[in-house]
Amino acid sequence: MNHRIQRHETxxxxxxxxxxxxxxxxxxxxxxxxxxxxxxGRGRRGNAWWSxxxxxxxxxxxxxxxxxxxxxxxxLAGGLAALDCAQDLGLTDGxxxxxxxxxxxxxxLAGILAETRGLDPSQPSYVIGIGLNVSQTDFPTTLTEERxxxxxxxEGLGASLDQAEASLIQALAQRLNQAEIDPxxxxxxxxxxxxxxxxxxxxxxxxQDHQGRILAFEIGTEPSLxxxxxxxxxxxxxxxxxxxxLRI
Numbered sequence: 001m002n003h004r005i006q007r008h009e010t011x012x013x014x015x016x017x018x019x020x021x022x023x024x025x026x027x028x029x030x031x032x033x034x035x036x037x038x039x040x041g042r043g044r045r046g047n048a049w050w051s052x053x054x055x056x057x058x059x060x061x062x063x064x065x066x067x068x069x070x071x072x073x074x075x076l077a078g079g080l081a082a083l084d085c086a087q088d089l090g091l092t093d094g095x096x097x098x099x100x101x102x103x104x105x106x107x108x109l110a111g112i113l114a115e116t117r118g119l120d121p122s123q124p125s126y127v128i129g130i131g132l133n134v135s136q137t138d139f140p141t142t143l144t145e146e147r148x149x150x151x152x153x154x155e156g157l158g159a160s161l162d163q164a165e166a167s168l169i170q171a172l173a174q175r176l177n178q179a180e181i182d183p184x185x186x187x188x189x190x191x192x193x194x195x196x197x198x199x200x201x202x203x204x205x206x207x208q209d210h211q212g213r214i215l216a217f218e219i220g221t222e223p224s225l226x227x228x229x230x231x232x233x234x235x236x237x238x239x240x241x242x243x244x245x246l247r248i
Contacts, residue, residue, distance in 0.1 A: 001030050001173055003061075008035040014060035015129040016040070019117050022062055022125050029064040032169055036161065038131075055136035055151065057164045060129040061172050065180050068124045071114050072223045073183055075100045076190045077175040078112035078128045083193055084171035085132065086110070089152060089159040096194040098242045102132075104155055107148035109133055128172065134164045187217035196242075203227065205240040 011017055014033040021027040035058045063074070082102045086094050086109060097103050102110035110132040116125060133151035143149055152159050178186050191197040196214050203210045203225060212227030212235065224236045 003030045003032045003169055003173070004028060005032045005034060005169075008033070010037040010039065011035045012040040013038050013129075014058045015113060015115055015127050018060040018062050018127040018129070019115065022127065023117060027062045027125070029062065030173065031062040033060045034058065034165060055134055055153070057132045057134050057161055057168065058129070059132075059165065059168055059172075060127050061169070061176070063126045063128060063176050065124055065126075065176075068119075068121045069126070069179055070219075070223050071116070072099065073179050073186065073219055074114035074126055074128050074176070075112055076186060077179040078114060078130055078172065080186070080189055080193060081168065081172040081175040082110040082112060082130050082132055084175065085164065085168040086152065088167045088171065089164060090157045091152065091155060096190065098194060098196070104150050107150035109150055109152070128176065130168060130172065132164060132168060134159060134161055183219040187219045187223070191217050201227075202243045203237055203240045204243050205237040209243070210235060210237060
């Protein structure tokens with residue numbers, strides 16, 4: 001696939017730039033927007049994504065599949081792509097955290113946000129954005145006091161932003177293709193990459209708490225966690241949130 005790449009030194013948000021291109025009718029399948037800094041980067045649930053100093057890679061890809069894909073599946077594809085990229089650049093101990101963070105020893109390396117705007121199910125279009133910490137050597141105290149943060153450089157890897165960009169574009173396109181043609185395989189890969197297969201977890205779904213052992217992540221019309229909640233008892237939970245890991 002040939003990717004048209006729109007590069008910015010600074011922009012408000014690569015996802016926002018991609019969504020505007022999509023809404024204006026100028027976007028094509030596989031288009032990519034890249035920035036070195038964002039002034040209004042965002043994460044899930046309206047949270048801000050700190051992206052004000054150099055050293056980070058902020059990348060959004062426009063994806064127009066043949067059929068509608070659930071946002072959760074796109075988020076998993078983005079997370080796997082970010083991990084694939086980091087591993088391609090030499091990382092050996094990364095882990096995915098449900099549903100959209102790449103962690104290294106509990107510290108956040110990358111985050112993913114999948115969005116659409118005015119979705120037409122007959123012509124679905126999505127934007128999948130990834131923020132990856134590449135060459136930062138330090139972070140502001142206001143950020144590190146909130147949570148652990150790391151970069152490829154802090155993990156001892158000397159990858160350049162250009163190397164990270166090329167690797168991430170390739171990895172993201174591959175994982176989004178997998179989301180279309182082999183979604184169940186994508187779910188299986190996610191459980192492996194997150195170390196959740198067989199884990200005992202607490203799950204929140206529809207204002208109810210569940211506890212059980214994860215058997216599978218089933219991706220159909222509605223992605224669902226498949227839990228063994230007792231001897232011979234299997235529960236499938238749609239739109240579930242994993243609150244806690246009890247045992248691996």
